[in-house]
Amino acid sequence: MTHISVIGCGYLGAVHAAAMASVGHTVIGVDTDTQKLQKLENYQPPFFEPGLAELLEAGQAEQSAGNEGADGTSQRLLFTSDISRAAEASVHFICVGTPQSQDSNAADMTYVNSAINDLMPHLKPGDLVVGKSTVPVGSAAELAKKVAPTGAKLAWNPEFLREGHAVEDTLRPDRIIYGVESGSEDDPAVAILDQVYAHNLRGGEAGAAGEVGVAGEAGAVTPRIVMDYQTAELVKTAANSFLATKISFINAMAELCETAGGDVAVLADAIGMDKRIGRRFLNAGLGFGGGCLPKDIRAFIARADELGVEQAVSFLREVDSINLRRRARMVDLTREALGGDLSGKRIAVLGIAFKPNTDDVRDSPALDVAERLEQAGAQVVITDPEAIENARRRDPELTYAPDLTEALTGADGVVLLTEWPQYKNLDPVAAGELVAQKIIVDGRNVVDRRAYREAGWTVRGLGRQE
Ligand SMILES: NC(=O)c1ccc[n+]([C@@H]2O[C@H](COP(=O)([O-])OP(=O)(O)OC[C@H]3O[C@@H](n4cnc5c(N)ncnc54)[C@H](O)[C@@H]3O)[C@@H](O)[C@H]2O)c1
Numbered sequence: 001m002t003h004i005s006v007i008g009c010g011y012l013g014a015v016h017a018a019a020m021a022s023v024g025h026t027v028i029g030v031d032t033d034t035q036k037l038q039k040l041e042n043y044q045p046p047f048f049e050p051g052l053a054e055l056l057e058a059g060q061a062e063q064s065a066g067n068e069g070a071d072g073t074s075q076r077l078l079f080t081s082d083i084s085r086a087a088e089a090s091v092h093f094i095c096v097g098t099p100q101s102q103d104s105n106a107a108d109m110t111y112v113n114s115a116i117n118d119l120m121p122h123l124k125p126g127d128l129v130v131g132k133s134t135v136p137v138g139s140a141a142e143l144a145k146k147v148a149p150t151g152a153k154l155a156w157n158p159e160f161l162r163e164g165h166a167v168e169d170t171l172r173p174d175r176i177i178y179g180v181e182s183g184s185e186d187d188p189a190v191a192i193l194d195q196v197y198a199h200n201l202r203g204g205e206a207g208a209a210g211e212v213g214v215a216g217e218a219g220a221v222t223p224r225i226v227m228d229y230q231t232a233e234l235v236k237t238a239a240n241s242f243l244a245t246k247i248s249f250i251n252a253m254a255e256l257c258e259t260a261g262g263d264v265a266v267l268a269d270a271i272g273m274d275k276r277i278g279r280r281f282l283n284a285g286l287g288f289g290g291g292c293l294p295k296d297i298r299a300f301i302a303r304a305d306e307l308g309v310e311q312a313v314s315f316l317r318e319v320d321s322i323n324l325r326r327r328a329r330m331v332d333l334t335r336e337a338l339g340g341d342l343s344g345k346r347i348a349v350l351g352i353a354f355k356p357n358t359d360d361v362r363d364s365p366a367l368d369v370a371e372r373l374e375q376a377g378a379q380v381v382i383t384d385p386e387a388i389e390n391a392r393r394r395d396p397e398l399t400y401a402p403d404l405t406e407a408l409t410g411a412d413g414v415v416l417l418t419e420w421p422q423y424k425n426l427d428p429v430a431a432g433e434l435v436a437q438k439i440i441v442d443g444r445n446v447v448d449r450r451a452y453r454e455a456g457w458t459v460r461g462l463g464r465q466e
Contacts, residue, residue: 001025002196005086006093007115012159013095018055019170021077023199026067029079040079048359048386051167087122094131105298107136125151128192132159134236136303140229155180155189156229158236164357176224179232190226240296246281247288248322254284254463264463265445284463286443287323289354291362327365331372334441337460338413343377348411351418353387361390366417383407408434419444428455
């Protein structure tokens with residue numbers, strides 16, 4: 001078993017730390033945010049993520065030696081603000097944020113650089129620093145040079161978890177990427193990472209327990225691919241760019257349907273049946289948001305520009321624009337549905353998180369639309385099962401309702417902005433008794449339009465006819 005430190009315990013790091021402890025490693029999680037730490041030190045999730053509470057609780061399990069907390073007992077999983085505790089570990093995961101810079105599209109590398117600076121005095125020869133944060137191509141090679149004088153090595157191991165499925169994705173990822181200095185299988189970092197991920201790499205029927213599997217090998221539970229730093233960094237950015245492009249592609253088709261006539265949902269079903277295309281990520285609607293996709297495609301454009309190959313990814317500018325245009329269209333569609341004027345209209349906003357099963361509102365399309373509706377003169381009343389607190393912190397001026405009944409009561413219109421199951425499956429008959437006007441604008445194209453119409457509602461959706 002490996003002694004691991006995890007630097008940065010947000011949506012990525014807290015789940016990674018708890019997951020690593022759950023498979024038997026000894027883990028010390030380090031963060032600088034005292035509020036977050038207060039929760040983590042008590043083994044409580046600092047944010048909503050299904051399954052994280054159970055994993056953290058399991059991490060409280062005592063072990064016989066190592067990882068002593070302030071009370072002198074030894075736990076499998078500990079959280080602290082004291083970076084010097086990382087000296088006890090030999091593998092150090094960097095999981096800090098790389099948000100969009102304040103004044104440009106580029107990734108802000110301040111947190112990664114300061115995390116490495118803070119860690120450096122505690123590194124020993126033979127240690128491995130493992131980057132998980134999403135960084136611009138070229139960063140890992142620079143950081144490897146920086147840590148070299150300590151005798152430690154560096155690997156880049158990008159993370160692909162989806163918020164809302166983070167525990168499952170961390171414990172059972174589709175693939176594991178090792179970006180290592182030599183780019184080859186015999187790099188010493190590979191054996192260290194194989195020990196960390198032994199639970200994923202153990203062969204199934206074809207391999208004896210304890211054997212590691214490599215990509216494509218029969219019996220390997222999770223494929224792992226060894227590559228150079230640059231390819232590893234690009235795998236993450238390319239994957240996010242591809243997903244963003246697929247979403248914006250269908251949203252561009254929605255724009256066409258709105259003008260030319262046509263139904264984007266039927267179109268998506270039809271093209272999605274082509275196995276080369278596939279139906280996933282083809283749901284037309286309000287588009288993508290969150291702490292990853294938008295800032296990652298912008299950072300990719302900025303990095304390509306620095307490298308002099310801006311043209312190679314200039315299509316991503318359009319992907320971003322299509323995505324942002326959907327938010328304006330959602331406001332226009334709501335105005336149209338309410339007879340051309342939003343002023344003084346009470347609008348129930350269902351969902352404010354950037355997607356269901358998370359409380360994350362970073363770059364949330366729902367929050368953006370709610371703000372635009374309010375600016376257009378409407379009185380929005382927002383509800384969400386998990387994200388109200390975070391949304392209120394970002395925008396305290398808006399009105400929030402703790403439950404659906406309060407949000408729907410007396411509404412002149414309903415807008416569905418985040419497809420939480422309880423909103424998708426809302427009973428139109430019961431909801432119809434609460435609202436003042438039975439008008440719903442479905443920003444995610446998820447409600448049963450026929451059931452709503454049968455219950456007397458007017459239903460509008462992005463990319464669909466009335
Ligand atoms: N959230 C996701 O779904 C996801 C998925 C894959 C990759 N990523 C990438 O992972 C990285 C982290 O994302 P996140 O969503 O977890 O961000 P986050 O903001 O939730 O968490 C970052 C954490 O790092 C802490 N931190 C900052 N500087 C520190 C320092 N010097 N020492 C210790 N802690 C420090 C912050 O206090 C914060 O808790 C980003 O690069 C992101 O692009 C995120």
